[in-house]
Amino acid sequence: MTSHDKISVLNLSEEEAVLKIAIFYEDEPPKFYEVKLRPSRLKKIRFNDLIDPEAIRMERNFSCYVESNVPVVIQHSRMNTGSADLAEMSTMAFPVDDQND
Numbered sequence: 001m002t003s004h005d006k007i008s009v010l011n012l013s014e015e016e017a018v019l020k021i022a023i024f025y026e027d028e029p030p031k032f033y034e035v036k037l038r039p040s041r042l043k044k045i046r047f048n049d050l051i052d053p054e055a056i057r058m059e060r061n062f063s064c065y066v067e068s069n070v071p072v073v074i075q076h077s078r079m080n081t082g083s084a085d086l087a088e089m090s091t092m093a094f095p096v097d098d099q100n101d
Helices: none
Strands: 004-011 017-024 031-037 041-046 063-068 073-080 087-093
Touching: 004 017, 004 031, 004 063, 031 041
Parallel strands: none
Antiparallel strands: 004 041, 004 073, 017 031, 017 063, 073 087
């Protein structure tokens, strides 16, 4: 198994989700990736697989910001296989309701 970071994206809407994923590094402008997800579907996106416009440099610290044209739920997970003991950590994110003040 290979170490990786990934997001699981759940599109519960009846429209295609168009995700715009911005990858931020400490010392350079963000890189942008687009991923589409059919209605009422789940898609697991490994950051290792985001290669257009360029492959994410996994050896560097990075962060991501995801925008979508429809509400989605995103779960981030990390698999670390750098030692004999495997570790996986997950956190859950919920869509934000912009209608509330």
